[in-house]
Amino acid sequence: MKVRTRVAPSPTGDPHVGTAYIALFNYCFAKKHGGDFILRIEDTDQERSTAESEQQILNSLRWTGLTWDEGPDVGGPHGPYRQSERASLYSEHAQVLLDKGEAFRCFCTADRLNDLRKEQMSSGAGKLGYDGHCLSLSPEEINRHLEAETPHVVRLKIPQEGVCQVTDMLRGEIDIAWSEVDMQVLLKSDGLPTYHLANVVDDHHMQISHVIRGEEWINSAPKHIRLYEAFGWSPPQLCHLPLLRNPDKSKLSKRKNPTSIHYYQKIGILPEALLNYLGRMAWSMPDEEEKFSVEQMIKHFDLDRISLGGPIFDTEKLTWLNGRWIREDHDIEQLSERLMEWALNPETLRSILPMLQPRLDRLSDIGRFTGYFLSGHLEITADQLAHKKLTPEQVNQAIVWTMWRLDELKSWSSEAISDALRECAVELELKPRDFFAPLYPAITGMKSATPLFDTIGVLGRDLVRARLRDASKLLGGVSKKGEVRWKKAYELGRKQRLEALNTEEN
RNA sequence: GUCCCCAUCGUCUAGCCUGGCCUAGGACGUCAGACUUUCACUCUGGUAACACGGGUUCAAAUCCCGUUGGGGACGCCA
16 A cells, blocks of 8 residues: 655634644655645634735745645645545435434534533543443434434444553554543534544545644544544554754744744745754764754664653754755855845845834834844843833733734734724823834834834744744843733733724624 | 643753763853954863662663652643
8 A cells, every 4th residue: 555644724813833743754764655635724613714814834845845745735636635625525425324223413502512621620620521422312202303303413432431542653552541531523613624624534535644743632542443443444554753842842833932934944944954854853863963954864764763752842953954954065156146035136135124114214224124024032231212202111911912812813904903003092191102112122123124014024924923922032021920910911901902992793 | 620741951952762982972052272363253271960769680860659849731723
């Protein structure tokens, strides 16, 4: 059987380095065995998925240099490769399970489920999950609900007892008692599938032979195995990779560490260096060589060389490795080409020049304005952030509010940024000009610079977040205690904002 | 809380499966020095780890058990 692997990102935010990491291992495994590597977009979450995010993921993954044999942009024999375009396939399969008696309809309301969860939490019973309420509904009751068009979901039936044996390519047999497995929702009330159903149906139809994914999926593997069994399909081999971590060992997250591929591109990391570094996460060359290309990685790739401790994503070593790629693999001609490819090109210039033109008296003035567009982190001092009307605490608060509020933003347009930040100023009861003042040095390193919202827009989410975090740290950062208090105040503002939004809509 | 996974320098890791060659190797960082008009690069040297306790064995970083620690999962998110 041909080896076929896939990476299946969900377009709900910035393209994540974790996606590139998983993609890299899937790619290497497939290519090592002469197989195919597939890209599939898992956009069944209507609430959070955006076309913008999908495009960025595609762009970022392309930028790394990884190529896929099948995908939404390149097509292939098993398409479509976007789950939102396969909706009927999933509902048909849900029906099959219903007919086979492997799944059941559940008419429980969100309220009942919430209460149930609360009760389970507080009773400290340990076991959480659906209580099987709708399992015993009579055919008449079900029909009555269906006729009344009561919103409902389809859930997977789970064996009452016994254990599920999950075979992991790295860990061997893992036993998980069926009693620990929840009766997972397969089809949501909007008719779209959850990850579990869509994933299994697609992996089967796309003939995926090996599922290489993050460790966070181990606990739901029994659900997937159950689904394969229920359909009468043979499951793929499972392989769970250790998770990339923050320096504090928690799962890599943007709140603690820049996670977007775009950020690393922006600060001038070479794609081959990023992939090289990602390849060093949990994996090593047989001769322990640190610097290697994807081709070399494929040549020596072996799942046995994966170490299971979760690696911390260390930007310092990435930077060192990147330096080696710059120095050892480029002559001056090639380097100048890389630089032009990166940012010294008309396209980049065109994106910032509209803001610059009114400020240029001499062409050479470009120098002091482009610095902060081309830099990664800024070297600023605490007194650059000082403001005559605000206390350092207030300045810090303005910066932190900006950071939090920007994180909530769905669209990264300067209008959206402008609206969001103006709201922050109102919430903090500061005049806009006072509120914005410290943001200039924090984000640009200068007291006055190009228009704030456009600048933030061009710099991008992760870089802006990183600079704001740097600035906040300069002012003492957010202490554990302060975080709680500020978060409360921030949430209050957020709540009022949402309420205002709702009354507007009504 | 319940379940699952994991455990070698501060960090990435080699060694572990197939016990002895391990007084545990390499790399990042850091410190010291050399080179260089400065800086950087480069080079040399130093620093620093088998989580703990029990077993098995002539012999354990390597195998087994327990403890501790870390992480993950417990959504009509993926």
